[in-house]
Amino acid sequence: MLSSVAMEKDMALVISPQSSGIAHFMSQVGDELYIPLLSLATDPTLSELPYSYFPHLTQSDYLKMYAIANLVAYYGWEEVTAIFVYDDYAHNGISVLAIALAQN
Secondary structure (H helix, E strand, O other): OHHHHHHHHOOOOEEOOOOHHHHHHHHHHHHHHOOOEEOOOOOOOOOOOOOOOOOOOOOOHHHHHHHHHHHHHHHOOOOOOOOOOOOHHHHHHHHHHHHHHHHO
16 A cells, blocks of 8 residues: 555655654565655664665664763773663663673
8 A cells, every 4th residue: 555655646755753663664665665764763773784765864772882881891880780671672772782791
């Protein structure tokens, strides 16, 4: 249905909600239909590599997690507790934080 609407209306772009889960789904749709997706989603697994029609409008949480890891290293903290809601968005961010902390 979206495909026929896009073709009939010469749709230029889709604006997705900030939800990372929806942005993942809509990025796949955008790639299939060759329609750019604009979203403020910051999930670090959303990138332009797998989704050629997903330009970033905001910085990825990837950068934020590495900044947190750098602060932890700078202050020499040996223990960090992350409190988060367990969903795909938080899980991806925390995974990047764990990698960044391990590298420091």
